[in-house]
Amino acid sequence: MELTKFVDELPTIPTLKPNAILNGVPYYEVTMLQCHQQLHRDLPPTTIWGYNGMYPGPTIEAFSHQLIRVCWKNQLPTKHFLPVDKTVHGAEPPNPEVRTVVHLHGGATPDYSDGYPEAWFTNDFQQVGPYFVTKTYDYPNLQPSTALWYHDHAVGITRLNIYAGLSGFYLIRDTQEQMLNLPRGNYEVPLLVQDRSFNEDGSLYYPCEPEEPVEGVCPSVVPEFFGDTILVNGKVWPYLDVEPRRYRFRLLNASNSRFYNFSLSSNQFFYQIGSDQGLLEQPVMTKEILLGPAERADIIVDFSTQFGNTITLQNSAPSPFPGGDPPNPETTGLILQIRVIRPLCSLDQSTIPYYLTYMPTLSENLASKNRLLSLDMAKDAYGREIHLLDNKRWADPITECPKLGTYEVWSFINTTEDAHPIHIHLVRFQVLDRQPYNVDVYQQTDEIVTTGSKIPPPLNERGWKDTVIANPGEITRVIFAVGPFSGLYVWHCHILEHEDHEMMLPYIVIK
The missing domain is CATH 2.60.40.420 (Cupredoxins -  blue copper proteins)
Structure with a gap:
């Protein structure tokens, strides 16, 4: 189907208002609904799943270090309108076909509010997953000004739920950003x-x-x-x-x-x-x-x-x-x-500051542990190619248990032909470098033989990150402080089809 380009105006995403202020804490209720939305002038209304019935969901704005609470409600049908593969781990019977759990991507949140993939729930919480499920999530916003996003994270069907429309912006503001006189x-x-x-x-x-x-x-x-x-x-x-x-x-x-x-x-x-x-x-x-x-x-x-x-x-x-x-x-x-083409409404007094914020450089000497973690390919029980983290599957014993308050370096050794955007929940990290290495030697002997010097990240990748592109044939290293919370989290490839098909692992932050 050929659609005419540039005939619809870019939608302005509305900002969500709190339902109430409870004991000084903004409280929101967001309901996942199946609705119809016209996505192009020449298309009939499309069935979507949206937060508050909108795709994308409404933008949530919060202030740095101000706690907010969000009650996520599932009012979706019991049958998915996209094809659910019930051989994928987490989607197999007797698990219900439609399950949701919300992850604030990039959020430093306690584990019960992180959107753990098995903390799913169905319509009106009639069924819940095997991990502790809460209706109301605490978001302490212990971060400077940044753009996060929220999206579904249910094990085995994340790719389908986000594709159906379950995603939205989450903006954190702070006084430093407000003082910079950026366009607003x-x-x-x-x-x-x-x-x-x-x-x-x-x-x-x-x-x-x-x-x-x-x-x-x-x-x-x-x-x-x-x-x-x-x-x-x-x-x-x-x-x-x-x-x-x-x-x-x-x-x-x-x-x-x-x-x-x-x-x-x-x-x-x-x-x-x-x-x-x-x-x-x-x-x-x-x-x-x-x-x-x-x-x-x-x-x-x-x-x-x-x-x-x-x-x-x-x-x-x-x-x-x-x-x-x-x-x-x-x-x-x-x-x-x-x-x-719009006339200038007023004099543009915004600026592009020469200096934005202090950015400390984390030295790898701070790290108490350097984890070597491979990105691999294998076959599943049906002969399908799957991508894996460290040659492990979701149900395997947890091997990564970093200690709260320490620093760690994680080295992603990509043996595949794809670039993988690796996301680590809870933490923010800095990219140390990337280095080419001999993939064949590593796969045959587990020995790392580098074939070039370490490549520092480009200038626009030298800030705080939560997702990093691990290129094929390279070792990508990141460093982070473990925390600010202990508990059960995950790390995974953010190619959603990879994530749903075993390229995701739990890790535990221990005290």
Whole structure:
């Protein structure tokens, strides 16, 4: 189905208001509902699952170090409208077909509020998973200003629930950010980018089996999913009318598997001021920004000399990344049209500060442990290729038990041909370096033979992160302080099809 581009205006995502203030704590109620939403002018309304019946869900805003509470409610049907593979761990009978649990991605939260994949619940909590389930989540927001996002995390069906629409922004503010005189209000625009495919009737298309069908398994999980249209804030190829001034964009790659290498058709610079976990020390000028699934970028674009021009936000990342096919320049290579046609409402007094925040550099000498963790491929019981972390499966004994308050270095040894965006719950980390190594020698002997020098992260990756791209044939090292809470958490690849099919493991923070 061919859809006309840039005919729908970019939706403005509403900000959620608290239902009440209880003992000084903002209290929210958010209900997951099945609804219909028109995602393109030429499509009939599409069945979606949305937080408060919206796709994307409403933006939650909180202030740094101010506790909020959110009661997540499931009012979804008992049958999924997307193909559920019941051979995938966690989705097998007698587990119910529709299960949800919400994870605040990048949030430093106590474990009972983290959205553990087995802490799922069904409609009205009629059934709950094997892990402790709570209706109300505590979010202490023990972080500086940053753009997080919330999304479903139910074991075995995360890829389907997020694809159905269960995702939204979560912004943390602080006084330092407010003092920087960045573009704000109508000039700060969250951009939640996802790819989707549609059937002729406007319904969401998701494949029910891989290109090579698996005997006796239908529907079957697929290795990755790449849609043939790009949506921003829930609209297919929208447009945004702007004034000739500076704008701040909060970019989020919320796709299942697709990487994006963003650029502007005007060949302008992005001024990147932040990454996953907040502000960089100084702005970084760059004409391209690569984001794997779940990564974010905080950018400023100056349109002050572009009045009357039309600019396209583009994508050049291959799929799968990095060795797959380039995007179609007429479809998946296009994201958003920006039309600089609005008259200037007032003098633009925003700035791009030379200095943004203090960024301490974590020395690897702080680390009490260096964990060598491989990213691998294997076959499941049906002969399907699966990706694994450290050659383990979800149900295997837990081996990573870092101690609260210590520092650790985790080295991701990628033996596969895919780049994997690795997300560690609870912590924020810094990227130390990447280094090429001999994959064949490692797979045969477990010996690491490096084939080049360590490559420091690019300037725009030298802030706090919670998701890192581990490239094939490289060792990617990150360092973090363990905490601020103890308990049971997970780490995983954020390619959702990998995550659902065993590329996720629990870890325990011990006191």
